[in-house]
Amino acid sequence: MTTKQSLLGIHPDILREQFITSGQPAYRCEQVLQWVYQHHASTIEHMKNIGKATQTWLNEHYSLTPLHRVDKQVAADKSATKYAIQLADNQVIESVVLKEKSGYTLCVSSQCGCGIGCRFCVTGTMGLSRNLTVDEIVGQVVLANQDTPISRLVFMGMGEPLANVHAVVAAIEILNHPKAMGIGKRKITVSTSGIIPGIQYLIDHAITLNLAFSVGHANPQKRLAIMPIEKRFSILDVAQTLHLYQTQHNRKLTLEYTLLKNTNDDADAIDELCRLSTYLNAKINLINLNPHPSIPYEPVTESDLYRIENTIKNRGVRATIRHPKGQDIIAACGQLGGGSMATI
Numbered sequence: 011m012t013t014k015q016s017l018l019g020i021h022p023d024i025l026r027e028q029f030i031t032s033g034q035p036a037y038r039c040e041q042v043l044q045w046v047y048q049h050h051a052s053t054i055e056h057m058k059n060i061g062k063a064t065q066t067w068l069n070e071h072y073s074l075t076p077l078h079r080v081d082k083q084v085a086a087d088k089s090a091t092k093y094a095i096q097l098a099d100n101q102v103i104e105s106v107v108l109k110e111k112s113g114y115t116l117c118v119s120s121q122c123g124c125g126i127g128c129r130f131c132v133t134g135t136m137g138l139s140r141n142l143t144v145d146e147i148v149g150q151v152v153l154a155n156q157d158t159p160i161s162r163l164v165f166m167g168m169g170e171p172l173a174n175v176h177a178v179v180a181a182i183e184i185l186n187h188p189k190a191m192g193i194g195k196r197k198i199t200v201s202t203s204g205i206i207p208g209i210q211y212l213i214d215h216a217i218t219l220n221l222a223f224s225v226g227h228a229n230p231q232k233r234l235a236i237m238p239i240e241k242r243f244s245i246l247d248v249a250q251t252l253h254l255y256q257t258q259h260n261r262k263l264t265l266e267y268t269l270l271k272n273t274n275d276d277a278d279a280i281d282e283l284c285r286l287s288t289y290l291n292a293k294i295n296l297i298n299l300n301p302h303p304s305i306p307y308e309p310v311t312e313s314d315l316y317r318i319e320n321t322i323k324n325r326g327v328r329a330t331i332r333h334p335k336g337q338d339i340i341a342a343c344g345q346l347g348g349g350s351m352a353t354i
Contacts, residue, residue, distance in 0.1 A: 121169025
């Protein structure tokens with residue numbers, strides 16, 4: 011029995027070729043894509059204008075199984091909405107819609123859990139169950155877009171995106187396509203803890219994206235204490251690979267720096283961070299730790315947060331502060347999986 015392909019996991023151009031090869035008119039493909047991405051059809055039978063014969067053919071070769079939302083929580087200040095999503099194998103993932111002045115951003119998950127194990131991230135305490143498939147990544151965006159018009163994507167949810175680089179890139183190509191979601195690549199950011207093979211894949215295949223590098227600590231030995239990935243991929247080697255990526259793609263890089271009280275907030279740590287930023291010509295995004303009982307660190311004080319920002323700026327380095335959204339629903343940066351996350 012032939013395995014059916016998920017309509018959410020096929021690039022629109024490839025789907026069009028499959029339609030034509032099978033004797034279906036090309037305009038039928040466009041109608042199907044409209045039902046999937048604009049009208050949010052939950053079954054092929056809901057596609058009323060494609061005719062019974064096309065519905066039958068689609069059901070024989072394709073599946074349309076939108077993701078099932080099992081919970082939705084809205085922050086008290088309406089700045090964040092968290093979705094808990096049940097997958098076909100009963101795994102549960104989370105994604106978050108963030109309300110910005112410029113529109114709505116979706117924080118997308120790329121894995122069930124995470125195998126990187128950053129000490130300051132709740133998801134990292136869960137371990138890795140599996141990678142998400144292309145249609146599961148695309149499905150998060152389609153699901154969120156039913157409630158709010160998503161205009162920007164950040165792959166900063168559960169998991170390490172570049173440890174699942176093939177599925178993440180394939181999903182981005184679909185979401186970028188004008189016949190799907192049409193989200194421009196300049197509005198898509200992929201965060202990484204420094205997976206060199208994933209960065210190299212982007213270089214080798216000339217894939218241009220906005221990259222954000224989670225630093226933790228710019229000193230290799232001190233980084234290892236809070237980010238075990240340092241043992242596999244040294245920050246020195248990561249920096250060289252990122253520099254090569256920038257050289258080839260001319261995209262600005264962001265350094266994400268989660269501040270941990272008495273761990274990476276001292277003058278020496280900030281000095282090393284600034285030197286890394288200068289080498290990479292990258293801006294620094296400061297993130298004060300979003301606390302959780304499973305995390306053995308504390309955030310810095312608000313006064314220290316602004317003092318560190320000013321210190322960085324006085325060095326001539328660009329710096330911004332990522333203000334928390336969704337803390338009250340355990341949806342802020344580094345908190346995903348810390349709520350009611352369990353296999354249903």
